[in-house]
Amino acid sequence: AVGSKVLTTDTMNPSVKKVEYAVRGPIVQRAVEIENELKKGAKKPFSEVIKANIGDAHAMGQQPVTFFRQVLALCSYPELLNSPLFPEDVKSRAGRILQSCGGGSIGAYSASQGIECVRQDVAQYIKQRDGGIPCNPDNIYLSTGASDAIVTILKLLVCGEGRTCTGAMIPIPQYPLYSAALAELGAVQINYYLDEENCWSLNIGELRRALVDARKHCNPRVLCIINPGNPTGQVQSRKCIEDVIRFAAEENLFLMADEVYQDNVYADGCHFHSFKKVLFEMGPQYSNTVELASFHSTSKCYMGECGFRGGYMEVVNMDSDVKAQLTKLVSVRLCPPVPGQALMDLVVNPPKPGEPSHATFMKERTATLRSLAERAKLTEQILNTVPGIHCNPVQGAMYSFPQITIPERAVQEAKEKGQAPDMFYCMKLLDETGICVVPGSGFGQKEGTYHFRMTILPPTDKLKILLQKVKEFHMGFTEQFS
Template sequence: MAENGLRDKVLSLGSMNPCVKRVEYAVRGPILSRAVELEEDLKQGVKKPFTEVIKANIGDAHAMGQRPITFLRQVSALCLYPELLNNPQLPDDAKKRARRLLAACGGQSVGAYTASPGIEIIRQDVAHYIQRRDGGIPANPANIYLTTGASDGVMSTLKLLVAGEGLSRTGVLIPIPQYPLYSAAIAELDAVQVSYYLDEERCWALDVGELRRALREARQHCQPRVLCIINPGNPTGQVQSRKCIEDVIKFAWEEQLFLMADEVYQDNVYAEGSEFHSFKKVLFELGPPYSATVELVSYHSISKGFMGECGFRGGYMEVVNMDPAVQQQLSKLVSVRLCPPVPGQVLLDAIMNPPSPGEPSYQSFVQEKQAVLSDLAHRARLTQEIFSQVPGIRCNPVQGAMYAFPRIQLPARAVQEAQARGLAPDMFYCRQLLEETGICVVPGSGFGQQEGTYHFRMTILPPTEKLRILLEKLSQFHAKFTQAYS
């Protein structure tokens, strides 16, 4: 320590948790920070080659102008401010939902803590919803845990699964490309990431042969115990076939892997011939031994689908075939954080328990929902169509979810230039794109990709006319960039 009292920090880069240092999360990485700076510049009147920054980096529907679904917000507002129950302008079905939810809250207030896995009647409503979705296959409210968004659920599950040291450290199989929550959680928990590659040539299909390869190699250096699936895919937008899901379940059974199924985009399926099949349903339809044995957790969220209520941080997970003693440990673990945010819980309930035919909000609810979903379907097609016309860009169909993940051909000189600056080549590309056009997308390197290939992830959420302009600007940029470095 120096005489003047200045000295090293207790907590420094050198002394801090090395696992946290290894965490990366490209969706909110340096590109976004730069986009926020540019926005600030524009506000201050600084001249730029564009008049607006478009944040196509994250699946944030409302930020892109999507309007909230009226019924969901009415139910939530009524729960937050029950004086509104006397307001004649709010519909009776929303009031009925709110009264029922308030009756289930401590002191009839959403300001009370709830049970740690969530309000009991909401867990029941979720179970009914799942049961309807899965053609009657039973769901037990005791296996439903409400969450602070799907990320929270994924983290809680992984916390249970991580154990061992050296050769017996838990290995977690994740798709590449992946949503970087997975790699971030694995780094934070000091588990081992085991990458299996999706097949870009077959529309990002998951191939069990590739799973087998990844598993075999991983067994040399860790103990792979978990298999994560994202369906519909993020960032890749593919929707898995029923056959593929069956194969994955059989593989998990044979190889004794715990299944984590990220199904937050289950309502976002656009392509003809594509259909969402839940892992739970396929598992039970396969029957024994699978249905009685394979351990599965499935995640859903209020942030995606037709509602896009990201800010509420809500969702649920369903656990299947979990050892009851472990499930008790899970219940204990979630109790430390007291409960998921109640505004998100009540909004989730309004989704699980929407207006029925005959109720006053039914028509408008269905219309608003359909409008969002058909707009998204239209934008998914538009995105692929426009990209498919650009030399040097190849884009698989956006079968589902909210993203295009096109592959971009980069001239050798651009790659060299990027490397000289210590940047991933697609980061270099995305930075220039942002500086020249104001469009913010995320480099493929933030999700993982085959060595030597380059991509970016872009949401399909901007309003159609804006999306069209964005896609055209992007196409022009690509041509210009390619020319500049050829």
């Protein structure tokens, strides 16, 4: 009818309506409101909002890596190639990237799969990381952050309806990109629960339970792994990865390995093992058959360059006709952002010993990773001093995901407000302290348990104060509702 809207929530795409993304959900909207209130001079028991909801290192004050930014400046404004301000390795690297761009400009489109020399450098990096196991640049696809590539692979895999509809196994707790993408694509989300009692480890029995259950109502085709874990911070053992690969091979599942935190491993005795490496070391029975896509990004690790939206994936054992379809699909969006591709190149091919920028680069990288390890430890320690909070060791990644005890009276009050109890808790924490964290319900958790995700990214001094405030808040909250 004339005058009524074409597009309303009643007439919009119902799959989009089902999408949820807690990391930037209602809690963050409230945080922005409070920030605006503070700007307008409102009186609060705190002077600033601390956004510990998202893994955004630079926003928390981490400084960019000098070498990366120098090269990017020269790529942006090549006149600087003649300036004495920059070391030779910066200049030669910028020159190499520019040479591989159309017309020598990062303003030209690249190949849709990504700039060829960047894909070669990525392949070289993977080969070296994985102890010499070969990597073919044709299997590398650059992407707009890892999210883009993850959604693309899920998109390829989705088909069927009802009992034949593609099911994707995801960890619970999970990073909510997975649930959001599956909702949007109309695929079935199959939850497998990580074992909180055992430091969020992945249990093959639980994988099998979830798969057997799911086979009753859909067609499970893909198994998603996040290692190191987000939001849970565990680092998988080599043994566990072998078990997962064997399981995927037996059950004919496509493996998606989200490895964006591969440099963020802090705990003694923990090491990052790539799925690709373990797969190849298990011998040809596996390395020639198991289909794997693994994902990396410029946004995490020691560089934390989220804003550039750089990333790549490697596809292993992908059917060659499917690869042609994948290449076609990514070509519709023309290409990933070229500055992000340039940055990805620098991440996988940093300064080498003997080059002028090497010492500074190593100093910056080491300082950041050392400090992150310190903050991971600190977070675990302080949170575990609070009665009613239990925090597993933050072995890797950038988050703690403590379990919190919420008194029954608070649970009731939350329910009356139509809120998840941990959302009620986090909203109160935000209102009283200015600290913004994400309720565990946004990631999924065992029925009846409550958590929140908090980044370890605030600078150490600030983090200490923040953890002390969480402690006081939790004790007050418990008292208030007991």
